[in-house]
Amino acid sequence: MGRQGHEPLPAHRPSGRPPGSPPGPCGPVTGPRRPVKGTSVRPRALVYGDVDLNLIDGSAIWAQGMVQALARAGCSVTLVLKAPVRTGRLVDPLRSLSDVTVHSPHAEGRIEADRGMTPKEAAITLAEVDAADPFDLIVVRGKRLAGKLSGGPLAGRMWTYLTDVPQSAGEFDGASKGELRRIADASRVLLCQTEELRTFMESAVPATAGKSVLFPPVVVLPDGLERRQDGAPEGRALRLVYTGKFAPRWNTLEMTSLPKLLDRRGVEAELHMIGDKVHDDPEDPTYSTRMKNALETGQSVVWHGGHPRAEAMRLTAGCDVGLSWRAPDMDASLELSTKVLECGTLGVPVVMNRTPMHERLFGADYPLFAASEDDVVDALALIGKNPESYALAVERCRAAAAEFSLEAAAGRLTEYLAHAFPEPSEAVLAAAAAPAGGLDGLLGVPAQGTGNGAPRKLRVGVAGHDLKFFTALLNYLKSRPDMEIRVDHWRALKVHDPERSQELVDWADVIVCEWCGPNALWYAAHKRPEQRLVVRLHRFELYSGWPRKLDIDAVDQVICVSPHYRDLTLEITGWPSTKVTVVPNWVDDRQLGRDKLPGTQHHLGMIGIAPSRKRLDLALDVVEELRREDPRFTLFVKSKLPWEYWWIWQKEEERAHYEQVFHRIRRSPLLAGGVVFDAYGRDVAAWLRRIGFVLSTSDDESFHLAPAEGMAAGAIPALLNWPGADTIYDTRWIHADPASMAASIAATVREGRWESERLVAREQVTTAYGLDEVCRQWTALLAGTPVEAVSAV
Incomplete structure (x- = not known):
């Protein structure tokens, strides 16, 4: 059994850093707070919702479901309650769970x-709970x-559930965007x-992109509750049911x-209302009184009052049709009603x-869509007399709800936790234990451990002026329990703090230079x-003078992103072939793997059209x-x-190219309405x-990430045969010219x-360039072990 009752909270607030952890010369250590594991350790999750678990509504059910899903996904979970416990309807089942x-x-005073x-108050309380033994994630x-x-102090570990945010462009102002950007950053x-x-959210607040998951x-x-098995009601009243707040x-x-209106249509019906939360409406002071009166005296209305969730769902399962008909101004909501899914799970349509969301889940021909009171009555009258329509509605609701089970939620969280907290690598720990030294050697600390019995972590320094192409990898390295990461962020290509850089030299086992x-x-x-020392070389530097000035004897590995550019690098620099290896660009296939919208097979995409060597003209x-x-x-x-690129637009030949291209788009009858520019x-x-x-019509590329991103997103790549394309992409996607590309x-x-x-x-693309695969290769590289790459796609 799990820990029962209420544990006292510590009386102090945390410093924001684990005890004994110095800030470090190149910024704080940014790895996970979990110790390096010799044995499996359950991630520790702290959960808090700004919701009252005494009331049965969607937000309260979220808290219960989140705790259960985290526990099933392998976490040790601590739930902090917002409100004093007045009923154990939702809390008691959680107290009985292991871990x-x-x-x-x-209750703790x-x-x-x-x-x-x-x-x-909640922010202070959560910090106090976290202070004694910091959690791995804060939900x-x-x-x-x-x-x-x-x-x-909880920033960086927050797993924030987004709901109460502006859900239209008109609702967003500068303050809202700024607040959400700060939340996303934390x-x-x-x-x-x-x-x-x-x-x-990703279009409105760019900082959310790359962090947002479903x-x-x-x-x-509840245990013991079975799905409704009956078909359409025969020989009795049609039982309607609503569960939730009255607003x-x-x-x-x-x-x-509704029962009175259906009676006029020859359909006998009764309405079951479950809940005890009646809203006071400032715009209609009489609403609460009228609502309560209707619940108590309405024709064929049965008001059950508030009930534990299990009993509320049992009552729902005894009815025929659920009601989630709302005011039209809620159609733009980007949230999904928990009650709709609960009814579907119970076999109650x-x-x-x-709405577009409901059509996607239930199908455009779902028989119980309704926009007005007349629509509701028509739909209910139809299924009251038509068993086939009723059976279709039941099946659609059951199929949609299957995606939202506790098992499905736990599966999602298991995947997210595995990516957030990767297992340590024996090779990395062995590399860290090797007698390299760093500050340990200078201070006389044993290289093989930390002094407290835990294996020593590998110290990795990352240095560069622009880390945008390294961000996903950097986040992954920071998450590893067997590595410590510090960053020397140069202010510009040639501008840095030599003292800070020297501190990184004194500290690190491995240094990665991005660029x-x-x-x-x-x-x-x-x-x-x-x-x-590991150096990652891009196309930009290869044709500059810096590689020729580099002391290659001081470098362990130079990383290129494709075999073609490895060959060019060896040809241009004359470096030993053993010094230059290929680790491809990564594709965040988890973020890109989303459902397609209708009609996409006729939509071509092009990401990035500048400079002119991207050849938008060939795409046209x-x-x-x-x-x-x-x-x-x-x-x-x-x-x-x-x-928008000053360094491109200042060149006369670039301006001439684009003037011709845009003139063609305006004048070509075939292109009229056929080219759309997105921000x-x-x-x-x-x-x-x-x-x-996704098209790649460039004259040349080192890798060209856009087709790979398109592949991860479920699109088909279409490439012209720029030099080296066949070393990165399967030749089935490569075409000789625009005409053959179009024909294919x-x-x-x-x-x-x-x-x-x-x-x-x-x-x-997932097999060869997926984020997990490329991170595996980088982990091997940093540990000093051979990198076994998957062959090009």
Whole structure:
């Protein structure tokens, strides 16, 4: 059994750093707080929702489901309650779970007021709970609370569940964006209830891109409760049911008239209302009184009052149709009703508003969509007399709800936890234990351990002026329990703090220079003899003078992203072949792997069109060829425009190229309406949901990440044969010229091969360039072991 009752809270607040952990010369140690594991250790999760678990509504059910899912995913969970416990309907089942601890600050005398904690009080309390033994992840729900936590000691470990945020562009102002950006920056993970919400957040707040993952509502059937097995009701009244709060926008007052209206249509019905939370509406002072009166005296209305969740679901299972009909202004909501999913799990179909999200889940022909009271009555009258329509509604609701089970939620969290807390590597620990020294050697600390019995971690320093191409890898390295990471961030290509850089030399076992520029030259000249130095070289530096100045004898490995550029590097520099290896660019296949939108097989995509060697003109050739036969083909371009790059637009030949290209787009009849320019931004994963083919028409590339990202997003790559393309991509995706590219695309769609081909492409890129695979290669590289790469796709 888990720990029962209430454990006292520590009386102090944390410093924000584990005891005895110095800030370090190059910034604080940014790795996970869990110790290096000799044996398996359960991640420790602290959970708090700005929700009252005395009331049965979607937010309270979230807290219960989150704790259960985390526990099933392998976490040791501590739940802190917002409000004093007045009923154990939701809390008692959690106290009975193994490895779950429940804190009630009110029962422990920490909060004297007989009310729920304010966000400020909650932030202080959570910091106190965390202080004695810091948690690995802090799962929080509530924007105001997350805002309070974002500047405190829990920042960096927050897994923030986003719901109460503006859900339309008109609601966003500067303050809202700033607050959400701060929350995103402080969060390790952002949990989004729906794909619609994730997509909107990534476009509105760029800082959320790359951190946002899906965590839909969790539906758990209480023990002993079975799904409803009956078909359409025969020989008795149609039983309608609503569970939740009673509020104007939820149309609960209007629902109480449904039995009377159905009676006029010859359908006998009764309405079961479950809940005890009646809202006071400032705009309608009489609402509460009228609502209660309707519950108590309405024709064929049975008001059951508040009940434990298990009993509420048992009552629901005894009914025929659930009600989730809401005011039209809620149709734009990016959240999904937990009650709808609970009804579906129970085999009870639901009347609901027709929205794009509901159509995606339940199908456009779902028979119980309703926009008005008349629609509701029509739909209920139909299923009251038509068993086939009723059976269709039941099946659609059951199928949709299957995606939201506790097992599915635990599976998602297991995957997210595995990525956030990777297992230690024996090779890395062995490399760290080798007698390299660093400051340990200078201070006389044994190299093989930390002095407290735990294995010593490998110290990795990262140096560079621009880490945008290294961010995903850097985050992964920081998450490893067998590595400590410090960053020497140069202010500019040639500008740094020599004292800070020297401190990194004194500390690190391995130094990674991102870019083979002045940073690599400095570290090659200053590194310790036993220290390992790794330099990642890009196309930009290869044609500069820096590689020729680099002391290659001081470098252990130079990393190129493709075999072609490895060969060019060896040809240009004359370096020994043993010094230059290939570790490809990574593709965040987890973030990119999202459901496609309708019609994507006719949508071409191009990411980045500047400078002119990207050859937008050749992409236009492809579009014209396709639109001669099928005007549905459209090119979507996601890019900054060339005049937004001063270093490009100052060149006369670049301006002339783009003037000709844009003149052609304006004048070509075949291109009219066939080219769409989308704003540059970090929301690439969301944008790729509507792209079926990603084009690469460049004159040359070192790797060209865009086709690989498209493949990970379930699109088909289409490349011209730029030098080295066949060393990175399967030749089935490479074409001789724009005409053959267009012919291949047209045939793929016409012959119905788009679905199967895109799945092949995704499997290829995940195997060779998926983030897990490339991180595996980098882990081996930093440990000094051979890198066994997967062959090109």
